[in-house]
Structures are given as C-alpha cells and as structure tokens.
Amino acid sequence: MNPGTNPTATAMSAGLQRGWIEFRQTVTSVGEMMGWLWIPVAALIVMYAVGGAPVAGTNVSLGAQAVPGIIGMNLVFTGLMGLAMGITTDRDDGTLLRARATPNGIVGYLTGKVAGKAAMTVALLVIVLVPAGLMFDGLRIGEPVAWLTLGWVLVLGLLATLPMGAVLGAMFSNAQNLGFLALLIFGLTGISGVFYPLTAMPEWLQWVAQVFPVYWLGLGMRSALLPDAFSAVEIGGSWRHLEMLGVLGAWAVLGLLLAPVLLRRMARRQSGSVVEERRRQVQQYS
Amino acid sequence: MVSVIQTRELRMRYGAADVLTGVDLDVRKGEVLALLGPNGAGKTTTIEILEGFRKRSAGDVSVLGTDPELGDEQWRSRVGVVLQSWRDHSRWRVRELLGHLARFYVPYRAPYDTDELLGLVGLTDRAHAAVAALSGGQRRRLDVAIGLVGRPELLFLDEPTVGFDPEGRREFHELIDGLAALETTILLTTHDLDEAEKLADRIVVLAGGQIVADGTAAELAARISGKGQVGYTLDGQPHQDTVADPTTFVRDLFARHGTAVGDLQVRRPSLADTYLELVHAFETGSHDTAPSALNDMTGAVA
Numbered sequence: 001m002n003p004g005t006n007p008t009a010t011a012m013s014a015g016l017q018r019g020w021i022e023f024r025q026t027v028t029s030v031g032e033m034m035g036w037l038w039i040p041v042a043a044l045i046v047m048y049a050v051g052g053a054p055v056a057g058t059n060v061s062l063g064a065q066a067v068p069g070i071i072g073m074n075l076v077f078t079g080l081m082g083l084a085m086g087i088t089t090d091r092d093d094g095t096l097l098r099a100r101a102t103p104n105g106i107v108g109y110l111t112g113k114v115a116g117k118a119a120m121t122v123a124l125l126v127i128v129l130v131p132a133g134l135m136f137d138g139l140r141i142g143e144p145v146a147w148l149t150l151g152w153v154l155v156l157g158l159l160a161t162l163p164m165g166a167v168l169g170a171m172f173s174n175a176q177n178l179g180f181l182a183l184l185i186f187g188l189t190g191i192s193g194v195f196y197p198l199t200a201m202p203e204w205l206q207w208v209a210q211v212f213p214v215y216w217l218g219l220g221m222r223s224a225l226l227p228d229a230f231s232a233v234e235i236g237g238s239w240r241h242l243e244m245l246g247v248l249g250a251w252a253v254l255g256l257l258l259a260p261v262l263l264r265r266m267a268r269r270q271s272g273s274v275v276e277e278r279r280r281q282v283q284q285y286s
Numbered sequence: 287m288v289s290v291i292q293t294r295e296l297r298m299r300y301g302a303a304d305v306l307t308g309v310d311l312d313v314r315k316g317e318v319l320a321l322l323g324p325n326g327a328g329k330t331t332t333i334e335i336l337e338g339f340r341k342r343s344a345g346d347v348s349v350l351g352t353d354p355e356l357g358d359e360q361w362r363s364r365v366g367v368v369l370q371s372w373r374d375h376s377r378w379r380v381r382e383l384l385g386h387l388a389r390f391y392v393p394y395r396a397p398y399d400t401d402e403l404l405g406l407v408g409l410t411d412r413a414h415a416a417v418a419a420l421s422g423g424q425r426r427r428l429d430v431a432i433g434l435v436g437r438p439e440l441l442f443l444d445e446p447t448v449g450f451d452p453e454g455r456r457e458f459h460e461l462i463d464g465l466a467a468l469e470t471t472i473l474l475t476t477h478d479l480d481e482a483e484k485l486a487d488r489i490v491v492l493a494g495g496q497i498v499a500d501g502t503a504a505e506l507a508a509r510i511s512g513k514g515q516v517g518y519t520l521d522g523q524p525h526q527d528t529v530a531d532p533t534t535f536v537r538d539l540f541a542r543h544g545t546a547v548g549d550l551q552v553r554r555p556s557l558a559d560t561y562l563e564l565v566h567a568f569e570t571g572s573h574d575t576a577p578s579a580l581n582d583m584t585g586a587v588a
Contacts, residue, residue, distance in 0.1 A: 271339035
C-alpha cells in the first residue's frame with residue numbers, strides 16, 4: 001500500500017468529486033431543473049395570485065405566509081425523492097455494480113450521491129427563495145438572523161431527509177414504484193399546514209402531520225422567514241424549536257441507523273446477471 | 287506454475303436446480319483462459335462466484351489466494367471486472383469517468399494514466415465525448431479500460447462480444463490480443479468456439495454444470511476429434527472406415543496394397559462439430575455416452 005494514503009479517505013474524496021460532477025450535470029440540464037422546479041414555482045405563482053392583501057396589522061401578505069411552507073415541502077421533496085430516485089436508477093442501470101467492482105467504490109458512491117443531492121437541494125432552495133423574497137412583501141430575507149435560523153433548519157432538514165431517501169431508494173424494487181412515494185409526499189403536504197394553518201385541521205390529523213418532517217420543516221422555515229408575532233397562530237403559540245429538533249432528529253437517527261444496513265444488503269445483491277435481468281424487464285415495458 | 291484461480295468441487299444450486307455440479311478449475315498466472323459453453327451452462331454463475339459477486343452453495347474457491355466471498359478492498363483492487371455497460375454514467379464524459387475510477391486505486395498502486403489507457407483501447411479521440419454518445423463497440427472498449435485502470439493481476443470478461451457485428455468483434459479481438467503483452471491473467475466466458483480459439487491460450491468447456499473438456503484448441507481437437515474417417519477405393523471398390531489413428535491406418539493401407547489404393551480422403555470432424563456434439567450430448571443428459579457419439583461424425587478435411 002502506498003504510504004500516507006488512506007483508502008477510505010481517498011474514496012470519500014473521489015466521492016466528493018462524483019458529487020460535484022453529478023451536481024453540475026443536474027444544474028446544467030434544463031429538463032431536469034424544470035422537473036424539480038415546476039411544483040414550487042407553480043405553488044408560488046398561485047400564492048402570489050390569491051394572496052396579495054396584507055395580513056391585518058402587518059406588512060406580510062397572505063401569500064407570503066405560505067412561502068416558508070413551500071420551501072420546507074420542497075426540501076423534503078428534493079432531499080428524499082432526489083436521493084431515493086438517484087439510488088434506484090443507479091441500481092437499475094449498473095452504476096452501483098460498477099461501484100461494487102471498484103475498491104471502496106460503495107463508500108465513494110454514497111459520498112458522492114449524498115453530497116450531490118445535498119448540493120442540489122440547497123441550490124433549489126436558494127433558486128426558489130430568492131425570487132420569492134422579491135415577489136412577496138414581508139419575508140425577513142434581508143436579516144442575517146433569518147439566514148442563520150434558515151441555515152440550521154436546512155442542515156437538520158437534510159439530515160432528516162437524505163438518509164431516509166437512501167433507505168427508501170434501497171427498499172423500492174424499481175424506479176417506477178417511486179411515483180407512489182411522490183404521491184405520498186404530496187398528500188402529506190396537503191395536511192402539513194403548508195397552504196393553510198395546521199390549527200384549522202381536525203385534531204387527529206394534526207397529530208398525523210406532526211409525525212412527519214414536512215410540517216416541522218415548514219414550521220422551521222416560518223420561524224426563520226416570518227416575523228416572530230406569527231408564531232401566535234401555530235400550535236402552542238410558539239415556533240417550538242425544541243420539538244422540531246426532537247422530531248427531525250428522530251427521523252435523522254432512524255435514517256442513519258437503517259440506511260447502512262439496507263444499502264449494504266442492496267449492494268451485496270448486485271451482479272452482472274441481476275443488472276442484465278433489470279435491463280430485460282425495462283426493455284420489455286418500455 | 288502458480289494458480290491465480292483454483293476451484294475444487296464448486297457447486298451452485300438455485301432452489302431445486304443444480305447449475306454447477308462440481309467444477310474443478312485452475313487458471314495459471316499470465317494465461318488467457320476461455321470458459322466455453324452453451325447458454326445456461328453455468329458460465330456466468332461461475333464467473334460471478336469468482337468475481338465475489340455471488341455466494342456459492344458448496345466447494346472451495348481461491349482467487350489470488352483469497353476466498354472471493356471474503357475478499358476485502360485490497361483484494362478487490364487486484365481484480366479487474368469488465369462489466370457490460372448499459373446506461374450507467376451515460377452523462378459522464380469518457381475521460382472524466384475513467385479518471386474518477388482510477389482515483390480509488392491510488393492507495394494500492396499507481397493506476398493507469400488515463401490518456402495512456404484511452405490510447406491503448408483506441409478511444410483517444412472520444413475522450414471528451416459523453417458516454418451515451420459512444421457506439422456499442424466504443425462503449426465496450428471503455429468497459430475494458432475501466433476493468434484495466436487499476437492495473438489488475440486478473441481480469442474477468444463475461445461474454446465480451448455479445449451483440450457485436452463481425453467488424454466490432456474483430457476489433458475487440460485485436461484489443462484483447464494486445465492485452466496479452468500486459469501479462470494480466472484473463473478469464474473470459476463465451477459461447478462462441480471461434481472466439482475462444484482466437485483469444486485463449488487454453489479452453490475449458492463447461493456443459494451441464496461441469497467441466498467436460500480442458501486444453502489448448504489444438505489439444506482439444508486432438509483429444510476429442512482424434513478419430514477420423516478414411517475413404518478410399520481399392521481396386522475400384524469404394525471403402526469407408528472410421529479409425530482412431532488415421533495416419534497409421536493410411537500407412538498400413540499403402541504398405542499392404544500399394545498402387546491398388548485410389549481416391550484417398552481423410553476426414554476429421556472439425557473442432558466446432560465436436561464441440562457442438564459434445565454440448566448436445568451433455569444437454570440431453572446422455573453424457574455418459576458422449577465419447578462414442580463422436581465416432582460417426584464427419585466434417586472438414588483434416
């Protein structure tokens with residue numbers, strides 16, 4: 001072995017290169033960017049059209065109230081779905097098998113995948129947030145403290161969604177089935193207080209919503225971007241940062257515990273004939 | 287001679303189906319060995335077990351001195367696998383992908399220089415092309431380059447020319463011939479006898495889950511098609527004899543009858559005929575009688 005070169009560190013550094021290359025491929029692909037952006041952009045346009053009037057006694061428009069929730073929803077969607085889809089696609093097309101045939105290739109692959117998708121999630125957040133800040137009145141987009149809160153909520157959000165994305169990617173047998181997962185996230189968005197306050201929902205539905213990350217990331221984003229007075233309409237009349245830390249932290253821990261086990265099991269099953277079999281299935285259905 | 291690959295009584299069973307029923311295989315350092323057999327003979331299963339991608343049911347396996355099921359990343363770095371690419375890394379540039387994969391080998395040994403390797407496989411002018419833009423043959427050459435980038439001691443090629451047109455096939459064979467100079471041990475699988483003959487130093491025939499013949503192309507020809515048919519006329523009368531040693535038979539024929547012998551023809555079944563017959567015998571389960579099935583065959587003039 002060459003002195004001074006640690007194989008795992010080398011693989012992780014090569015993985016960061018992979019993440020950068022794949023991130024670059026995504027952001028330079030108009031089609032792929034439109035695929036990720038149309039949902040939040042459509043939501044912003046609707047909110048702009050229906051919510052121009054300011055909330056009584058404030059300079060915050062009704063539409064602006066929904067913007068942080070849309071940002072939070074999009075974070076879950078891109079982090080979770082992005083990684084899950086990336087992993088199932090790579091398994092189906094043989095990328096993962098190539099990683100398996102390379103020394104420490106799986107470590108490098110995962111480093112790259114997570115880094116690339118994290119970068120994409122952050123980039124999409126900024127791409128949506130900046131025009132939203134210009135379109136809507138009252139978002140605290142010019143205040144450093146808002147960005148600080150946004151920063152740690154974002155990191156927590158990535159920790160809660162990326163490992164779970166890897167888990168789901170490893171569990172689903174093919175990329176098509178992930179459409180089901182996307183529907184689930186949309187459904188969840190409907191009950192998670194993104195477009196109207198959770199307090200307006202039946203209580204049992206409030207409890208369901210509070211189990212999942214969509215609500216908590218929306219709440220966290222609201223705490224960063226809306227004036228403090230708006231916490232009054234939330235459950236408990238507070239931004240509940242501690243509870244958010246608890247729930248999102250639990251998702252992060254669950255994901256980080258499950259992901260290595262499921263990913264290792266998935267990687268172990270890859271071989272030339274398995275990929276060949278997938279290729280045959282896909283060609284049959286397409 | 288050092289064995290790079292050694293299997294003893296290797297068995298594989300999927301459910302109730304026995305795919306490998308006791309394979310004893312030895313591959314020596316530096317040789318190019320073709321594992322030849324019809325589809326479903328267990329070639330891919332064998333190579334995947336040797337690559338460490340599949341768990342075997344029973345038997346002993348050693349690849350570069352290690353059981354592939356227990357092979358660590360250091361072991362992995364010494365083994366090159368030529369995978370058949372399909373859509374993977376389709377958006378990557380050729381040189382970018384090869385350079386990226388080369389980095390993983392640096393802790394173990396100096397990998398190939400990316401440009402040198404692209405030159406070796408004839409892809410220099412495609413270095414900046416997207417992988418998706420390559421032709422089938424170019425893509426396979428990239429697969430070979432990826433298999434070689436870590437300077438492996440042992441290279442696996444599973445059915446390397448499936449789906450190739452004759453031209454692509456010839457080009458690919460030239461590429462593999464060129465690799466012999468690298469002193470890499472190569473194990474390839476193929477169902478094509480011509481390919482095995484062209485590329486391999488030694489051919490192992492796998493049929494019905496076990497090895498049924500083993501040797502150089504010439505040895506196999508001599509061993510399994512040693513019998514010949516001798517046709518001649520004696521005083522105008524046609525004769526046809528199947529004999530084990532046509533040379534001796536003909537020498538005796540002339541010694542006894544001299545100029546009375548006419549129209550001499552010695553026919554030997556070609557290696558291809560023999561191979562097909564052999565495989566057929568094993569597939570239909572009558573492999574105990576396989577050698578005798580070779581007796582009555584005719585083929586190209588020896």
